[in-house]
Amino acid sequence: MLLAVDCGNTNTVFALWDGDQMIGHWRTSTEWQRTADQYYVWLSTLMNLQGIKAQITDMIISSTVPRVVFNLRVLSDRYFNTRPLVVGKPECALPVDVRVDEGTTVGPDRLVNTVAGYEKYGGDLIVVDFGTATTFDVVAADGAYVGGVIAPGVNLSLEALHHAAAALPHVDISKPQNVIGTNTVACMQSGVFWGYVGLVREICDRIKAESGVPMKVISTGGLAPLFQQTADLFDAYEDDLTMQGLRRIHEHNKDIGNHA
Ligand SMILES: Nc1ncnc2c1ncn2[C@@H]1O[C@H](COP(=O)(O)OP(=O)(O)O)[C@@H](O)[C@H]1O
Numbered sequence: 001m002l003l004a005v006d007c008g009n010t011n012t013v014f015a016l017w018d019g020d021q022m023i024g025h026w027r028t029s030t031e032w033q034r035t036a037d038q039y040y041v042w043l044s045t046l047m048n049l050q051g052i053k054a055q056i057t058d059m060i061i062s063s064t065v066p067r068v069v070f071n072l073r074v075l076s077d078r079y080f081n082t083r084p085l086v087v088g089k090p091e092c093a094l095p096v097d098v099r100v101d102e103g104t105t106v107g108p109d110r111l112v113n114t115v116a117g118y119e120k121y122g123g124d125l126i127v128v129d130f131g132t133a134t135t136f137d138v139v140a141a142d143g144a145y146v147g148g149v150i151a152p153g154v155n156l157s158l159e160a161l162h163h164a165a166a167a168l169p170h171v172d173i174s175k176p177q178n179v180i181g182t183n184t185v186a187c188m189q190s191g192v193f194w195g196y197v198g199l200v201r202e203i204c205d206r207i208k209a210e211s212g213v214p215m216k217v218i219s220t221g222g223l224a225p226l227f228q229q230t231a232d233l234f235d236a237y238e239d240d241l242t243m244q245g246l247r248r249i250h251e252h253n254k255d256i257g258n259h260a
């Protein structure tokens with residue numbers, strides 16, 4: 001079975017794949033100090049609790065935080081006796097072209113999202129990921145990754161307000177009833193929530209205009225469900241797009257006989 005690990009700047013998600021069936025997924029905070037032994041105790045405890053008996057033979061990693069990869073490699077080596085595929089490393093092939101400026105390193109999560117988006121929805125696609133950052137990634141008709149947009153994340157924007165202004169409290173994001181807030185918290189939530197709705201709409205409109213073709217827009221990431229409540233922003237929501245992409249990339253590397 002395949003263990004797929006997506007390490008974002010805030011959260012790390014593990015998913016267990018049996019062929020194209022996801023039989024479990026677990027989330028933990030991203031901490032580069034966490035050791036291979038700690039990962040293993042955590043993961044095996046959760047698997048036991050759910051009665052999952054799995055023989056993990058393969059592992060694939062996507063990480064936006066380079067220094068967590070070391071301990072994840074040790075996990076793979078020590079407990080599963082396999083060398084992991086690491087997206088973004090030369091030995092990990094992608095099933096699509098990447099057409100960006102020479103020397104640019106695209107975040108692996110962004111590439112993985114577009115691979116999964118293309119597999120399910122085809123090309124001429126925009127994938128919006130509401131993670132620590134909010135990213136927009138564009139897939140051409142042939143599935144190639146052709147670039148995108150990086151905007152500050154929703155929670156990051158709220159945190160920035162709190163940190164920079166003495167009188168603004170820590171606030172959790174939610175969809176406000178009204179645009180006009182009648183207290184500090186409601187005003188901040190309105191600014192960030194409706195500001196983001198506008199940001200998403202404007203950026204997607206401009207990507208479509210620049211591309212000159214009709215495009216589908218799909219959303220993913222921790223905070224995507226919140227924006228799914230605003231009916232007309234997205235054509236679809238996918239809660240495990242990065243995991244689907246990791247499975248697809250692993251399959252592609254097997255197909256071409258690539259061993260990490
Ligand atoms: N189910 C959830 N409900 C509310 N907030 C969430 C949920 N999942 C994640 N978040 C928050 O959304 C943000 C992005 O999460 P995530 O997609 O896991 O980020 P990343 O991939 O960058 O680690 C984080 O600030 C996280 O605290």
Ligand SMILES: CC(C)(COP(=O)(O)O)[C@@H](O)C(=O)NCCC(=O)O
Nearest residue numbers: 008009064105106107109131132133
């Ligand atoms: C843009 C990101 C910070 C998003 O990370 P996330 O919100 O998933 O933690 C990450 O994809 C990244 O570090 N990218 C490197 C630069 C680039 O993609 O061009």
Ligand SMILES: [K+]
Nearest residue numbers: 008109129131
């Ligand atoms: K992410």
